[in-house]
Amino acid sequence: MSGRSGKKKMSKLSRSSRAGVIFPVGRMMRYLKKGTYKYRIGVGAPVYMAAVIEYLAAEILELAGNAARDNKKGRIAPRHILLAVANDEELNQVPVYVSVRENKQKDNEKEGASNSTSEDGPGDGFTILSSKSLVPGQKSSGLAAKFVIHCHIPQWGSDKCEEQLEETIKNCLTAAEDKKLKSVAFPPFPSGRNCFPKQTAAQVTLRAISTHFDGTSSSSLKNIYFLLFDSESIGIYVQEMAKLDTK
Structure with a gap:
């Protein structure tokens, strides 16, 4: 038996795996260092940040799942996330300046809608408005x-x-x-x-x-x-x- 066999290759563990979190610790570190070069950022800061964001995401997903179940829906929609945050006293104080989009539209569709509105003018006694679910403190962007x-x-x-x-x-x-x-x-x-x-x-x-x-x-x-x-x-x-x- 030869004693010169090489060392077994060890699979490299990511910083997230070593910290026991799912969210990427390395990416959090890059976000913290971006634009803050004059500050010293400890190695534990991105780990703590990833753990906090992971906890908040899990909490919101659990409440949104309950809201979807109460509405007899099998899939979580942005409306359920808004309801989950709005109905929780503590979470409602966190995302004051966060806006959750209802749906995604292409830019050309938005431009077409705006052009048609300006050309057509007011309707015959009624107008169809776009709808958006809001929580307290959220800005109603694009809502008439x-x-x-x-x-x-x-x-x-x-x-x-x-x-x-x-x-x-x-x-x-x-x-x-x-x-x-x-x-x-x-x-x-x-x-x-x-x-x-x-x-x-x-x-x-x-x-x-x-x-x-x-x-x-x-x-x-x-x-x-x-x-x-x-x-x-x-x-x-x-x-x-x-x-x-x-x-």
Whole structure:
């Protein structure tokens, strides 16, 4: 047996493996050194930074998974991440200046949309606005509305769902009054998983608005818009508003 056999090659372990974290420690070190050449950065700083970011990512993913499960979704969407951060008291204070994109669009699509808006001008009484879920402190970039009112819409068929929907609309109007808004826009409530019949939703919505203005002597609201996307909904609202005029 020859005693001159070479040493066994040892597989080189990364700094992340030696530290017991998943996030790349070497990359964190490069980020810390970038633009901070006059500072001394210890070897433990990127390890601690990677461990903290890994913990935050795991915590947010767990809460986002719970939000997706509650919404009966099998995949985590950016909306679930926003809900997870917004519903947690501690996490809600961390990403104040962080914006989570809803979807990715090409630049040419954005330019085409902006050009068509400028050329077409205002529509025939209604305009379709882009939607974005916001958390407190997040800047509403690219959103036409100045304020977004978050509310809970009851499930159709649940106990007192019509009364709850009417109360929700009244609360939205009250919140708009508190902000001294001159206009407010309501989306079509039958959309999504709530499955309210269009006729019933229109009746409840108009009844709630009528009750709100009957109970107040002065209001800052001058216009109320309805975001309707099909001819059937438009016909229903026109019919129900005509019934209000006859009363």
